[in-house]
Amino acid sequence: MTGATGNIGGKVLTRLYAAGHKVRALTRDPSRARLPEGVDVVAADLGDPATLPAALEGVNKVFLMSLGHNKSSHDAHLVAAAQQAGVTHIVQLSTLGVEEVDEENDTPLGRWHRMAERALTESAVGWTILRPNGFMTHALGWAPGVRGESVVRSPIADLAEALVAPEDIADVAVRALTTDGHEGVAYALTGPEALTTRQQVAVLGEVLGRPLRFEQISLEEHHAVLAARYSQETADGVVKALRTALESGDDFRGRVFPGVEQALGAPGRTFRQWATEHAHAFR
Ligand SMILES: NC(=O)c1ccc[n+]([C@@H]2O[C@H](COP(=O)([O-])OP(=O)(O)OC[C@H]3O[C@@H](n4cnc5c(N)ncnc54)[C@H](OP(=O)(O)O)[C@@H]3O)[C@@H](O)[C@H]2O)c1
Incomplete structure (x- = not known):
């Protein structure tokens, strides 16, 4: 498992662990990784290919995620090492848009994911690709x-x-890792409805039982928030993708895709369900 200390990977790990699967978690710093007892934790860095062979020894399936502008090289490193180690199946976290946007119109964000997918689909390793919409x-x-x-x-x-709930992405990842019939499939993962941000804020207010105010900020202000958390290149890429989405009339982000239902047999969570489950975070 990559990303086991993170958002999606953490949820995948919890589910695999609870179901009794033998899991190894790759992290850059095992001393900071707070993972359940019994999880095999290895130190490795997707940016440092020399650390990967030992992490993949004896592994047959991989959940692969990586971040930002390093995504294509990091995924390519992992795929190459996995092929060498005899891994049979990789479930890769990608993004919605890779199929919906022509290559020549790619934003940097789209290109990083397209190249990462290509590294996997052109390898000899079996694959399933998860293409979620925004979380x-x-x-x-x-x-x-x-x-x-x-x-x-x-x-x-x-x-x-x-938008899609990370819990649903994790459920699909676990299904793809632990049951047959997902090899060679790319799942477009969205929630069951499209809401604007104003509508999400209204729903959240209803769930919390008090009205919330919405204030639009500029993309420049948003860039500053992102740059404080991610690299400059990643912040640039995310803001470029947002600008493109805001300027395009018919954006794929507003379409409901059937991937969650295809993989799980039931539609994903609505924003109201997600907000109800996470209401404590806003109180
Ligand atoms: N956010 C969205 O709306 C959205 C939409 C579509 C697709 N996606 C996809 O989802 C991804 C984000 O998933 P997430 O929210 O689960 O991410 P996250 O929680 O922010 O990811 C953090 C994880 O990345 C690992 N990591 C970072 N650098 C690493 C490196 N050099 N080597 C190994 N591991 C490294 C960290 O491991 P350690 O710190 O333990 O080393 C940690 O487990 C995006 O990159 C994109 O591909 C996101």
């Missing part, structure tokens, strides 16, 4: 403003997005 967990970034001032600040106001 509902973005709303957790609103929590301090909601708690302190009952306000949500976002550069996106009226763009409809069929």
